[in-house]
Amino acid sequence: MHKKVKVIxxxxxxxxxxLMAREAALKTVHELCPEKSETVxxxxxxxxxxxVRNKIEGFNCITVDGCPKMCASKNVSWIGGRVxxxxxxxxxxxxxxxxxxxxxxxxxxxxxxVVDEIADKIVKKIKDIIKEKL
Amino acid sequence: MDELKVGVISCSGxxxxxxxxxRLATRKVLEExxxxxxxxxxLPLYLAGxxxxxDFAKVFPTIAVDGCDKLCAKRSTEKYSGKINGxxxxxxxxxxxxxxxxxxxxxxxxxxxxxxxxxxxxSEIIKAISAINPDSYSGKTxxxxxxxx
Numbered sequence: 001m002h003k004k005v006k007v008i009x010x011x012x013x014x015x016x017x018x019l020m021a022r023e024a025a026l027k028t029v030h031e032l033c034p035e036k037s038e039t040v041x042x043x044x045x046x047x048x049x050x051x052v053r054n055k056i057e058g059f060n061c062i063t064v065d066g067c068p069k070m071c072a073s074k075n076v077s078w079i080g081g082r083v084x085x086x087x088x089x090x091x092x093x094x095x096x097x098x099x100x101x102x103x104x105x106x107x108x109x110x111x112x113x114v115v116d117e118i119a120d121k122i123v124k125k126i127k128d129i130i131k132e133k134l
Numbered sequence: 135m136d137e138l139k140v141g142v143i144s145c146s147g148x149x150x151x152x153x154x155x156x157r158l159a160t161r162k163v164l165e166e167x168x169x170x171x172x173x174x175x176x177l178p179l180y181l182a183g184x185x186x187x188x189d190f191a192k193v194f195p196t197i198a199v200d201g202c203d204k205l206c207a208k209r210s211t212e213k214y215s216g217k218i219n220g221x222x223x224x225x226x227x228x229x230x231x232x233x234x235x236x237x238x239x240x241x242x243x244x245x246x247x248x249x250x251x252x253x254x255x256x257s258e259i260i261k262a263i264s265a266i267n268p269d270s271y272s273g274k275t276x277x278x279x280x281x282x283x
Binding site: 008009010011012013014018019022023025026027030039040041042043044046047049069070071072074075078104105106107112 | 146160162237
């Protein structure tokens with residue numbers, strides 16, 4: 001179970017980009033790549049409880065952040081996770097200028113288009129990580 | 135009191151439905167509550183050392199909303215900003231089985247039943263805000279959160 005790549009979003013609550021990070025990460029671990037990836041609650045990670053530390057410390061992680069503050073990446077690194085890739089929602093959003101993505105509560109259709117693209121990027125990265133290990 | 139502000143900090147846990155409900159209920163309160171100004175504190179930023187988020191929770195009354203009984207948001211907030219003014223445990227409202235459901239976490243998968251859970255939790259958050267002692271509203275000079283929320 002712990003060999004799975006951890007995909008950890010920020011889930012930032014103030015802006016739509018936090019929700020997009022969350023939905024992309026959850027789509028990856030639940031729908032696209034459930035055998036090879038899993039998520040761990042970021043809030044739980046930061047409690048530094050031994051049980052969650054054992055799930056993260058030294059394991060391959062992909063973080064997904066909604067804003068340039070990169071809180072998911074910082075927090076996962078802080079606890080000892082191996083952050084293999086730092087996905088930035090804004091990198092994908094930049095390719096969709098002028099679109100309306102929704103709010104921090106719900107996503108519009110264009111928001112889901114971006115979520116799907118980010119999720120595809122995460123899956124590709126997971127496959128790369130697994131290929132490297134073979 | 136020049137300005138009444140309350141901080142609401144949600145765990146938004148990614149592993150289970152309780153986290154999704156905590157996030158949505160917090161958003162609902164932020165968008166719909168009118169008798170007091172609510173500010174959602176971004177927990178990841180708070181945990182990453184966000185000074186303005188931590189200062190807000192020290193100065194203004196703050197409610198933690200947690201999806202399960204690990205109470206990560208409450209514990210973290212109290213670790214860095216001192217005792218909070220209220221705590222809502224989603225698992226106590228919607229039941230452990232629902233809160234720990236790991237199959238339904240994406241917002242696109244939520245049903246009417248889940249949205250009713252969001253409403254219930256939002257009501258409990260509002261109750262917790264209403265129970266805050268007015269003397270707690272001491273923060274008159276705080277400038278706001280760095281994330282702009």
